[in-house]
Amino acid sequence: xxxxxxxxxxxxxxxxxxxxxxxxxxxxxxxxxxxxxxxxxxxxxxxxxxxxxxxxxxxxxxxxxxxxxxxxxxxxxxxxxxxxxxxxxxxxxxxxxxxxxxxxxxxxxxxxxxxxxxxxxxxxxxxxxxxxxxxxxxxxxxxxxxxxxxxxxxxxxxxxxxxxxxxxxxxxxxxxxxxxxxxxxxxxxxxxxxxxxxxxx
Amino acid sequence: xxxxxxxxxxxxxxxxxxxxxxxxxxxxxxxxxxxxxxxxxxxxxxxxxxxxxxxxxxxxxxxxxxxxxxxxxxxxxxxxxxxxxxxxxxxxxxxxxxxxxxxxxxxxxxxxxxxxxxxxxxxxxxxxxxxxxxxxxxxxxxxxxxxxx
Numbered sequence: 264x265x266x267x268x269x270x271x272x273x274x275x276x277x278x279x280x281x282x283x284x285x286x287x288x289x290x291x292x293x294x295x296x297x298x299x300x301x302x303x304x305x306x307x308x309x310x311x312x313x314x315x316x317x318x319x320x321x322x323x324x325x326x327x328x329x330x331x332x333x334x335x336x337x338x339x340x341x342x343x344x345x346x347x348x349x350x351x352x353x354x355x356x357x358x359x360x361x362x363x364x365x366x367x368x369x370x371x372x373x374x375x376x377x378x379x380x381x382x383x384x385x386x387x388x389x390x391x392x393x394x395x396x397x398x399x400x401x402x403x404x405x406x407x408x409x410x411x412x413x414x415x416x417x418x419x420x421x422x423x424x425x426x427x428x429x430x431x432x433x434x435x436x437x438x439x440x441x442x443x444x445x446x447x448x449x450x451x452x453x454x455x456x457x458x459x460x461x462x463x464x
Numbered sequence: 465x466x467x468x469x470x471x472x473x474x475x476x477x478x479x480x481x482x483x484x485x486x487x488x489x490x491x492x493x494x495x496x497x498x499x500x501x502x503x504x505x506x507x508x509x510x511x512x513x514x515x516x517x518x519x520x521x522x523x524x525x526x527x528x529x530x531x532x533x534x535x536x537x538x539x540x541x542x543x544x545x546x547x548x549x550x551x552x553x554x555x556x557x558x559x560x561x562x563x564x565x566x567x568x569x570x571x572x573x574x575x576x577x578x579x580x581x582x583x584x585x586x587x588x589x590x591x592x593x594x595x596x597x598x599x600x601x602x603x604x605x606x607x608x609x610x611x612x613x
Contacts, residue, residue: 336544338499341506341571342537343544345496346564349605381501388499413543423504423572430544447539448565 299434299457301443308439311405313370313398316383321368321396326439330365330461333433335412337373337426338385343447344369347432348389353451354458355390362392364437364462370406371397372414372428410441434461487515488554488590493600495571495584496564505578507532507569507586507600508562513554520591521560522551528584530573537565546570551591564605580604 313321332351336344351367358365369386371377374397377385382395397403407414414428430447432454442461445454493509513519524532534549552567554560562568569586578584582602587595 338502339504340546341496341498341502341504342535342546342564342568343539345498345506345605384501385499425546427543427545429542430539431542446542447544 299443299445299453302441304436304438304440304442306440308409308435308441309405311398311402313396313402313406314379316379316386316395318379321394321398323439326435328437330437330458331368331435332365332445332458333368333370333410333435335370335372335407335414335428335433337371337428338377338381339373339423339425340428343430347430347447347449348386348393350449350451350454351393351432352389354454355392357451357455358458361459361462365458366394367392368394368396370403371395372403372407372426373416374398374400374403436461488513488519488593488596490588490596490598493586493598495578495600495602497578497580497602497604498574500577503573505529505571505574506535506564507571507584508564509569509598509600510559510561511554511588512559514557516556518553518556519593520551520553521588522591523589524569525587525589526571526585528575528578529571530575532586533570533572534567535570536567539565578602 308323308326310323315321315325332354334344334347334351336347338344348369355362355367367390369382371382377395377397379395379397382397386393386395406412410433412429412433414426416426417424431444432447432449433441434443434445436442445457489512491510491512493507495505495507498505511521521534524534526532534552535546536549537544537546539545548570549567552560560567571584580602584600584602586598586600588598589595
């Protein structure tokens with residue numbers, strides 16, 4: 264090997280070393296499989312008293328006897344909330360008959376603007392069986408704290424204020440126990456497959 | 465031969481959606497159909513910038529809404545939040561995708577009820593350039609907004 268060949272060889276190795284991380288760089292986390300995190304049963308959720316869109320009491324008793332999918336948001340949310348509710352609508356379509364053991368509940372973190380009437384027309388747009396639930400922060404917080412749901416209303420803004428809120432869909436079992444969460448962005452097929460499997464338990 | 469420049473202008477004008485001054489163009493503009501009574505909607509689109517200079521979107525207006533704001537949603541540690549952007553730069557020879565769960569145009573206080581199929585006119589104002597008019601179509605949130613596995 265002469266000097267020139269040696270230099271070219273070194274150069275090729277250096278180029279290869281730089282190329283490896285370019286070609287094998289990890290994919291951004293956005294492409295990761297959306298997941299269900301299961302939580303071991305820890306007993307019934309604490310007492311709380313909210314109202315559904317028909318102004319009927321929605322409390323822990325309403326969580327017994329069915330699997331519940333709870334999503335916390337608000338109707339002045341133009342992007343994440345309709346996207347998630349549209350996914351839940353797809354889950355509902357995919358599950359067909361199996362929906363008789365599942366309830367879909369949209370819970371507002373913005374009760375000042377989201378009256379039962381507004382919640383009714385909002386959830387009804389996605390599916391007539393979806394529940395729209397709300398109530399005073401004092402009652403809402405009993406449920407959000409038990410589930411580790413975060414929300415924060417933007418109190419600086421006047422008029423059209425916004426809210427930050429947990430993006431996950433929370434899973435509650437027929438004993439009213441928190442059993443898991445579907446992280447955002449949710450995938451309807453993935454959720455439906457998991458819900459079918461869970462119902463066989 | 466005197467007609468040639470006129471013919472050229474005509475040819476250049478016809479059949480192109482490219483915005484002549486900035487070369488920006490918009491694809492797949494749509495508005496997510498909202499539940500009845502909703503006062504806040506979102507529009508999505510792709511702004512492509514084939515030009516050699518970055519272009520900055522500074523404001524958007526629509527005759528169908530009281531106001532339009534540029535926003536981005538993000539989910540950090542499981543928390544969804546929205547941030548209003550003062551402006552948004554479309555890189556040179558690049559594009560900006562507005563899509564559910566990310567950048568979007570927030571449409572405030574619709575002046576009429578909008579249903580799937582309705583057109584919504586949007587005027588995009590870029591820094592140092594004339595406005596770009598776009599017609600977005602109202603669509604029902606569909607299954608294809610998510611990647612399927």
